Amino acid sequence: MNAHDNAAVTERNGARYAEVIVEVKSASVDRPFHYEIPSLLAERVHVGTRVLVPFGPRRVEGYIVGFSATTEVPEKTKPLLEVLDDDPPLTPDLVELARWLSERYLCTKAAAVQALLPSGMRAKATTFLRIQNAPDSVYLPGSWEYDLLQELYQSPNKTKEQLLSEHPEWRPLIRTWVEEGVLQELHGVKHGIQIKTMTYLSTGLTESELQGALDEISNRAKKQKELLTYLYEAGDALLMKDVFAETGASSATLKPLLEKGFVVKEDREVHRDPYASKHFEPSQPLPLTPMQDNAYQTIKNAVDSDAPQTILLQGVTGSGKTEVYLQSIAACVAQGRQAIMLVPEISLTPQMVEQFKKRFGDEVAVLHSRLSTGEKYDEWRRIRHGEVNIVVGARSAIFAPFRSIGLMIIDEEHENSYKQDDHPKYLAREVAMYRARQHKATVVLGSATPALETRWWAHQGIIQRVEMPERVRGQKLPKVRVLDMRNELQSGNRSMFSNALKTGIEERMERGEQIILFLNRRGFATFVLCRSCGFVARCQDCEIPLTYHKARGLEQLRCHYCGYAERMPETCPDCQGDHVRHFGTGTQRVEEELYKVFPDAKVIRMDVDTTSGKDAHATLLQRFRQGEAQILLGTQMIAKGLDFPNVTLVGVISAETSLYLPDFRAAERTFQLLTQVAGRAGRHELPGEVIVQSYNPQHYAIQFAKDQEYEKFFEHEVRHRYSLNNPPFFELTAFTSVNEDEMKALHLARHLEDLLRRSLGGRDDVIILGTSPAPLARLQGKYRFNVVLKYKKFKPVSKPIREAYQALQGEAQKLGGYLTIDVNAQMIL
């Protein structure tokens, strides 16, 4: 077993050795190993094939990533044991993608491969054997054939792997019988629901045989005769439970027919379809508005052009982006290519799925985290086997194993959730652009408020940009009022609702209209604000708001970027008043307060606590739609994509809660959130109003959001980013050292900082920020310290970064902690 890390050969061409990535979770085995290909398996191995291999004393699963004619120590090279699927789960382009993932995001190759596969497969894919055509021969007890058949009859739920580990000698027999069709291999997952089968009944009798059979059955067994005739007339195999329901027959009726061989019973593999019970009324494409048509033509031309392209579709809320997506996808599929539609997990609502099902019917697979493992696995197989041409899904659907992708659309492309927070910490947008190069496909990034990077690339001419600056029916964007909460305090209103918001809510309740109240709270960092003058404590170097900490009775403010710390001021440095407070309000507190102020109100609260159940999210929204409550109160999860005709007032409790996160993207996020929230109002006949409460109403993110002026915001923010060496001008990579022991966590982070300074210090395209406590300074009892690196381009620094990271993995473990890395970090936590 020796390693070859160079580019894999994808054609076997008679090569003797397979290069295999083994499923072993350890950085020290992060390379392909060589295995000899036994001649029996030669026809079945391809790049992407899943195999069983010996690894030390164990047998483990692995994936073939290439072939090699030679190996360094041939006598020590062991053979592959088994090919685990008929179809390789990974296609060669996905194997190549896994290699790129591990290089770009510094994860192990095994972790990269796992990211590409559905969790069902990860949960342990396995094979079941079913008797398909029992052999005619009679076998003697004690023969392998006899014993194997007995075992299969008696324990149908044993996996092939279990049978083989108990009786390795059966391997050749099983293989022969599978080839001859005596046995059928069913692929499924162990744990939870397995492969799903349904029982079918059929009769293979000819007309004259049927006559003979009916004569043979006693006249008293009328039910049996009816059942047999029913099956004969059907011709095809029928689902047993339907047959029973239709004919009133039961297992007792069936049994004698089976014994006499008049009826055959067989289990067939079926795909679980999470939407099977729903009927979708087909929808027709809408005639496009001129603006939509312009966007559609641009996308269609790009798809036709057969060169990889990326297009930013910048359309205001309610401009009809979805219809453009639907028609672009239809055009792509009409060309015989496939399409991937990504939406943020929280917008993957039933209404959203419905739109796709209505337009494309069975051609769509849906992937999201609320599906069961089995459902996910089955949807994935429908994609892999070419049964669908379209997938709608959250982040990981970007890995859909399609053969020829023409179009990948990322809706609300600026959303946080497109960055995976586990290894590999990939950004869906980057993955899409990589796959676009592989498939000569088009990427569409859709948003009313694009990520600053995306808009910058368009500005630089690196990607195309199409605008849809108006709403479909020409409705005005809602009016946004920003209310100065400092004035409220001055006039003696100490509650969290301004007088204007209170009046607004009362009016809507009287008129029977609905209200959305929004609290853009992230729930961890606490910033410090003066309620009299709006002063916010910031780091003088980084301009990032300082975070409040209380430890051993000492109240401190810290910068989570550079490590600077100061004491919590007792009076406001600006106005000398004593209203300096640390800040943070939860949805639950707002709800309590709402009931105090409006005892008659009915409120639906949506946050992580109330939406943890399987369909809780959809159910709550449905109840609000049906008018069960006047007020919907929630966090960012209600900001996106919702379309409620009866909502005429949207209130933002405090714009500050996202503005003063210790994050260089805080202004961008606040602008995006406010714009999205405002976009929820007045989408239909009733005009909408938006009230934003703030202690800093003059802040540019709030002012530009008020006028929904993305372009102006962009120009302002991009200058700001430039002066602070932040994205898009520099990319950020964050290392986090985690340990129960604060000193050990700190020690490792300092050590890492040293290493980085030695290898990268002094370069003018790299900035190393000092070790500092992470914004989430303590999580689950563990201390966290960050070292953040800024650089202009990843390639020239990737080697020193990788080396420093790998060099300290061992030490981190020795200290009882660990070190993580987030390449192209979107948020430093």
Ligand SMILES: Nc1ncnc2c1ncn2[C@@H]1O[C@H](COP(=O)(O)OP(=O)(O)OP(=O)(O)O)[C@@H](O)[C@H]1O
């Ligand atoms: N060509 C059209 N003719 C008539 N109605 C349309 C057309 N295109 C879209 N619509 C309707 O306009 C409304 C807004 O469209 P949609 O929700 O796609 O906007 P959007 O750009 O995705 O907005 P958001 O960013 O807020 O989600 C929807 O009700 C949709 O059915």
Ligand SMILES: [Zn+2]
């Ligand atoms: Zn700082």
Ligand SMILES: [Zn+2]
């Ligand atoms: Zn003040």
